[in-house]
Amino acid sequence: MANENIFEIIAKLVENYKKDTPQKVKLIDLFIVFTGLTAAIQFVYRVLVGTFPLNAFLAAFFTCLSLLVFTVALRKQVNPATSGEFRVVPERAFGDYIFCCVLTFFVAMSYIG
Amino acid sequence: MSARSSLSLLLVILYVVAFAQCQSDAPLKNSKRTLVVLDTFDYKVSHSKFFQQLTKKGHKLTYKLAFDQDIVLSKYDDYHFDNLIIISSSKRSSFGGELKYASALSKFVDNNAGNVFVVAGSSGLSKPLREFATENGVGFDDEGTSVIDHFNYDVNLDTSFRHTVVACNQVSQLPSSRVIRDAQKFVTKPILYSGLAISLDRHRNKLLLPILTGSSTSYSFDADQSGTNAEPSIRGRNTVLVGALQARNGARITFVGGSEVLSDKYFSSQVQSTQSSSGNEDFSNELISWSFQDRCVIRHSNVSHHLVVPSAVDAPGYYKVGELMDYSVIFEEWDGDSRKWVPFVTDDVQLELIMLHPYVRTDLKHVADGKYAARVKVPDTYGVFKLHVDYRRDGLSHLIFDDQITIRPTRIEEFERFVPAASPYYTIMFSTMATFFVFSTLFLYTREKPKTD
Numbered sequence: 024m025a026n027e028n029i030f031e032i033i034a035k036l037v038e039n040y041k042k043d044t045p046q047k048v049k050l051i052d053l054f055i056v057f058t059g060l061t062a063a064i065q066f067v068y069r070v071l072v073g074t075f076p077l078n079a080f081l082a083a084f085f086t087c088l089s090l091l092v093f094t095v096a097l098r099k100q101v102n103p104a105t106s107g108e109f110r111v112v113p114e115r116a117f118g119d120y121i122f123c124c125v126l127t128f129f130v131a132m133s134y135i136g
Numbered sequence: 137m138s139a140r141s142s143l144s145l146l147l148v149i150l151y152v153v154a155f156a157q158c159q160s161d162a163p164l165k166n167s168k169r170t171l172v173v174l175d176t177f178d179y180k181v182s183h184s185k186f187f188q189q190l191t192k193k194g195h196k197l198t199y200k201l202a203f204d205q206d207i208v209l210s211k212y213d214d215y216h217f218d219n220l221i222i223i224s225s226s227k228r229s230s231f232g233g234e235l236k237y238a239s240a241l242s243k244f245v246d247n248n249a250g251n252v253f254v255v256a257g258s259s260g261l262s263k264p265l266r267e268f269a270t271e272n273g274v275g276f277d278d279e280g281t282s283v284i285d286h287f288n289y290d291v292n293l294d295t296s297f298r299h300t301v302v303a304c305n306q307v308s309q310l311p312s313s314r315v316i317r318d319a320q321k322f323v324t325k326p327i328l329y330s331g332l333a334i335s336l337d338r339h340r341n342k343l344l345l346p347i348l349t350g351s352s353t354s355y356s357f358d359a360d361q362s363g364t365n366a367e368p369s370i371r372g373r374n375t376v377l378v379g380a381l382q383a384r385n386g387a388r389i390t391f392v393g394g395s396e397v398l399s400d401k402y403f404s405s406q407v408q409s410t411q412s413s414s415g416n417e418d419f420s421n422e423l424i425s426w427s428f429q430d431r432c433v434i435r436h437s438n439v440s441h442h443l444v445v446p447s448a449v450d451a452p453g454y455y456k457v458g459e460l461m462d463y464s465v466i467f468e469e470w471d472g473d474s475r476k477w478v479p480f481v482t483d484d485v486q487l488e489l490i491m492l493h494p495y496v497r498t499d500l501k502h503v504a505d506g507k508y509a510a511r512v513k514v515p516d517t518y519g520v521f522k523l524h525v526d527y528r529r530d531g532l533s534h535l536i537f538d539d540q541i542t543i544r545p546t547r548i549e550e551f552e553r554f555v556p557a558a559s560p561y562y563t564i565m566f567s568t569m570a571t572f573f574v575f576s577t578l579f580l581y582t583r584e585k586p587k588t589d
Contacts, residue, residue, distance in 0.1 A: 046582050054575045061564055068560050079558035083565045090568065121576065128569055135565055136553055 051098045055091055062087035082135035086127055093123050168428065170195040170219040171209070173202050173235065175226050175257055179395070183223070186398040189421055193430060193472065195219070200233075202226055202262070207233025209240060215248040219428050222265060223395050225257025230264055238267045249385040251428050255392040256332050269334075272381045273341035274391050277333045277356045277370055283377060283393070285354035290328050291408045293401075298359040301330045303407060304348060304377070312345050314531030315380070315426045316419065325415030328402045331394015332356070334376040335369075343381050345530045347390075347423065350375030378423065386533045390427040426531070430472025433533045434480050438466045441523060441539065444511065454544045455514045463487055463523060464509040465500070467535070479506025488524040489515060500525070518545045 044052075065084045074080065099105045100116035109116070170190065174180070180187065180199065190197060198217070200207050202224050209215060220241070230236050241264075244250045254265050260279040261269070269276055282300045289299040304310075305326035310319035327348065333356030336344045355371035378397070381389045396402050403417045426432055442448035444460040455461060469480035481502055487510050489496040495515040500508035515521070520542050527535040554562070 045584055047579060047584065050575065050578055050582060054571070057571060058568070061568060065561065065564060072557060076552075076555050076558045079555070079561040083561035083568075086565060086568060090572065117579070124572055128572075131565065135558075135561065 045103065048098060048102045051094055051101065055094050055098070058087045058091040058094065062091065079135050082131040086131040089127050090124060093120055093127075096120070167218055168193070168195040169217045170197050170221060170428075171207075171217040172197050172199045173207070173220070173222040173224065173231070174199060175202050175224050175262075177201070179223050182399050182401070183395070185400045185403050185417065186420055186424075189417075190221075190424060190428075193425065193428070195428070202235075203228065203232040205232045207231070207235050209234045209244060210248070213247065215244070215250065217250065218248070219251045219253065220244060221253040221255070223255040223257055224262040224265060225259045225395075226262045228262070231262075235264070238264050238271075241268045242271060245383055245387045245389060246385070249383070249387040251387055252389045253392075253424070253427050254390065255395045255398065257395050261332060269391055272389060273337045273344055274379060274381065275335045275337070276391075276393065277335070278358075280358045280360070281333065281356050282331060282359055283329065283333045283350055283354055283356050283375055284359060285351060287353040288326075288351050290326075290405070293328060293330070293405055296359070300359055301328060302350065302354060302377075303328055303409065304351070305410065306351055308373075309349050309351060310347070311349060312347050312380075312531050314432050314529070315345070315347050316422045321418065322415045324410055325412050325418065326407050326410060327397070327415045327419045328405060328407065329377050329394060329397045331377070331392075331396060333370040334379050334391055334393050335374060336376050336379050341381070343383065344379060345382070346376045346379050348376070348378035348419070349373055350377060380427065382531070382533070384534060386429070386433065388427050388429060390423065392423075425472060429470070429533075431470065432531050433470040434527075434535055435468055435470075435477070436465050436525070436535055436537055437468065438464070438507075439523075439537070439539055440464050441541070451539070451541075454542050456550070457514065457516050457518055457543055457545055459514050461512045461514050462509065463500075463512060464503070464507055465525065467506045467508060467527075481506065484529075485525065485527055487512065488522075488526070490522045490524045491515075491517070491519045494524075495521070514541075514543050518543045 062084055065080065065087065069080050069084075097116060097120040100109050100111055101113050106113070172187070177199065187197060202222070203226075209217060209220075224231075230238075234240050241252060245252060252268075254269065256265070256276065261276050266276055282298075283302050284299050285302045286299050288303050288305070290301045290303045293301040303326040305323050307319045307323065310316045310322065313319060316322075329348070333350070333354075336346055338344050338346075350373065352372050354375045355368040356375055357368045377393050379391050381391075383389065392398065397416060398420050402414055403420070405414045405416075406412070407414050424430075440450050441461055441463040442450050442452065443455070444462050448462075467480040467482075467485070468477040470476075471478045483502065485500040485502075485508050487496075487498050487500050488494040489512065495517060496512055498510050498512055500510045503509050520540060523539040523541060525535065525537055
């Protein structure tokens with residue numbers, strides 16, 4: 024164990040992730056990474072270009088962040104490894120998720136322009 | 137009833153007409169009623185050319201003796217005179233009539249904006265005038281002293297051989313170029329002077345200005361006490377021979393340290409050093425035209441400001457932050473010779489936009505015929521601003537005026553709706569929604585692969 028270097032540990036982690044993680048959770052993880060990256064890009068753009076127009080930045084940036092949070096919540100409810108904490112069927116969890124996201128989109132779209 | 141109302145209407149019309157007349161009435165002081173207060177009427181003879189100059193400039197002279205009990209300056213706060221000339225060296229402690237109290241002179245300046253021309257007589261300055269001078273921050277040296285200059289004195293007039301008749305022929309001795317124009321001509325025609333020295337406290341009183349000063353070798357001392365070791369209190373360039381104070385209301389108070397400088401004798405004297413006649417006549421001419429407001433009196437009119445668009449309204453109620461504004465004003469100077477207001481041209485007028493402190497300070501450029509203009513971008517701060525012009529220069533009457541404008545913030549619907557700079561945010565918003573849709577669809581239709589192992 025001790026002479027395994029960091030790359031081998033990562034390789035093992037990825038292998039285990041590929042093997043043990045359900046397909047749906049992998050999909051969720053992909054979406055989480057997407058929203059996180061998009062938020063990061065926007066922040067970099069804001070730093071480079073400036074705060075004007077602030078409302079557009081806030082709308083788009085916080086849409087990505089809230090989507091990220093919602094998706095993490097969905098992942099916890101859907102992933103068999105953690106869903107034991109919740110007494111919610113996955114269909115109900117997904118319905119909640121859709122509702123929250125669509126509401127966020129409405130708010131953000133009215134604020135962005 | 138109708139008769140009464142028509143009468144009051146007539147009164148209103150009369151009043152308006154009179155007011156309009158007042159406005160167009162050219163100078164501040166159109167009339168030149170001048171009271172001349174003298175110790176003795178001998179001055180009328182010895183200074184006849186000086187009084188002729190005044191008459192030529194349109195002054196109506198009224199002569200009074202200083203201790204005349206019937207000197208009346210005003211009645212019911214209505215002044216009979218616009219200018220006051222006092223030549224006095226009397227030792228008596230007060231003048232006669234209304235001039236009995238020293239405050240009468242100050243009141244004449246304050247309430248009437250009248251010009252006062254104070255000349256020390258041949259044997260010093262009388263006490264009430266000394267008090268008046270001190271009130272104005274002008275200090276005459278003690279009785280018995282006189283200005284002495286061992287390097288620049290006039291040979292012909294200096295009969296006492298004490299070098300108390302000083303010849304002023306340096307340009308630097310005439311520091312107020314607006315009061316005495318063309319100082320260069322006095323290089324060849326020196327101004328002869330004898331009398332008291334004046335010290336001006338210019339640090340405390342910014343309204344004072346020296347008109348004729350001594351050269352760097354001049355000093356003020358009692359010529360009889362030549363043996364004492366005491367140091368002269370006024371010396372060098374600080375020795376002022378003729379000084380003035382321009383009050384904030386435009387009145388001009390001139391102090392001349394000795395009456396000889398304006399006398400016929402000095403006017404017509406030949407100066408040996410330059411082989412020419414003295415410059416006293418020209419000097420006196422310049423001095424009285426300034427002192428009695430024949431020139432260097434300026435006024436402003438036609439202040440206008442509006443947006444920089446073709447059909448802009450003049451003086452709009454509001455400007456939006458950051459808008460461009462055109463400002464213009466006309467400056468005119470009173471010309472006593474032609475008795476007209478003529479365009480005043482200079483290059484140092486500034487406009488300020490002030491809200492507690494100046495946000496914008498810019499040059500007003502002369503365009504044509506005394507019209508000054510500036511294009512200003514109003515500040516990015518909203519609030520009530522003053523358009524402030526403060527033009528105070530030595531020798532000119534002061535010009536300070538304000539106009540008020542309001543600068544409002546951008547209204548909610550005036551902001552740009554869709555900004556190019558925000559296009560990444562718009563793109564991200566829509567791409568996120570599209571990805572969300574794709575993700576949801578995939579999520580719904582994904583089936584777990586059955587575990588094979």
